[in-house]
Amino acid sequence: MEKDKILVIEDNQEVRENILEILELSNYEIVEAAHGKEGVEQAFATLPDLILCDVMMPELDGFGVLRILGRDIRTRDIPFIFLTAKTEKLDFRKGMGLGADDYITKPFDDTDLLAAIEMRLSKRKRLEAKTSPQQLTSPARFQQDLDAWLENREERHFQSKAIVFEEGQIANYLYYVQHGVVKSFMLNELGKELITGLFNPGQFMGYLPILQDQVYNENAMALEEATVKLIPKKDFLEFLHRTQGASDHFLKKLAQNVTRMEQLLLDIAYSSVRKRLANALLDLSEQFQSDEFSISRENLANVIGTAKETLIRTLSDFKDERLISIEQHKIQILNKGKLQNMPN
Structure with missing residues (x-):
């Protein structure tokens, strides 16, 4: 019987070795990483069944690891458990909002750790067992569907500081950044600007007002020369309904954006x-x-x-x-x- 593979991302060598020993004795296949960047590389290379990840690490912290893996179709559905000494409610909400499945505070005993792992692995296997082969959509298949859907779409080129869309306009298009960087921002009555997001190649903009059937509630401007693909509203909604995995993809993006905006507002306020x-x-x-x-x-x-x-x-x-x-x-x-x- 094939062993479940677990990726452990932990910068403290003593803690990491202790976790590895527990998991090896429990007959799991182990992959280890000493920091966040290595963890991301190992996740893409090995595609583990579950990830245990520390929060506070140099170079790339646990939240950063989860954000990066959550953007990729190959890794976004892997169960993800945070290991941390931090117990603040805000950090817990941030991690769960980004898509973490569980949160274990240090120090923890072997029983709690193994119980959390077994529960998440069992839940995933039950969900997979309930899904028929016809319903299953591999990450590679969804990416193929997405690439084909984006092919031959209308492209527009924007010079630096050119407006892509404006607050109050009817949301007729979903925007996909092909090249360059685009910022979204809001203006108050005095014209003071607050940047709400930066969008790099491979990212979508403007889907929330389409889903809400409202006008754009913010502005978008090219920070540098940019190429953006335009997808008509009708095509986007049809894609969500007919393509397996599409709704899940955009729902996760929405959850990540809500969490980021909550953090931004809390930072500004406090x-x-x-x-x-x-x-x-x-x-x-x-x-x-x-x-x-x-x-x-x-x-x-x-x-x-x-x-x-x-x-x-x-x-x-x-x-x-x-x-x-x-x-x-x-x-x-x-x-x-x-x-x-x-x-x-």
Whole structure:
């Protein structure tokens, strides 16, 4: 009988080795990773049956790992359990909102760990057993369906700072970023801008107002030269209804966006500028999947909801503290651990 494969992502070697020993004695096949980036690579390479992942790690934390795996059709349905010493309610909500299946706080005993693993694996197997072969859609098949659906769609090219769509327009199209980066943003009565999202190649924009049958509730603008595909509303809704896995794909995207917006609003309401900037830099690193990325001072200020002058001073402080390096519009994160643990 084939063993269930479990990927353990944990930066603390002693804790990781202890977990590996428990799992090996319980007859599981084990794959290990010492940090988040390695964990993502191992997940794509081995496609495990379940993932155990620490939250606080250097380079890429557990939330970042879950976001990246949740975007990929091959890994988004793998049961995901967080292992963490953090017990704050907000962190729990953030993890579950991103799609985690369970949350185990350290220290934990062997029985609790194994019970959580067995429950998630059993639940997945029951769901698979109830699904007929005709209903099953492999990740590769869904990706093929998605690629075919996007092929030969109308493309529009936008120069930097060109408007893609505006708040109040009728939501007639779903937008797919083919090339470049597009930002979504809102404006208050005084014209002050708050950036609500950054969209890279391979990401969709504008599906929520289509599902709600409403107008666009925000604006979208190209941050650089961009190519965007336009999918008519009718085609999008038909795709959701007739394509296995499509509804699940977009529902997960919606859940991730809601969680991100909750975090953004909480940061603006309660966090210091330093804390907001630290969180924004970490989030941008995850979105661009790199510790180095380009963003203007004005746009970064609008991401965290502060004045440009305040942002520049805080960036300078971070640079002096060797948390980041700055070269023109390029920012490189040098110390993720300190940014993750930035006091409020």
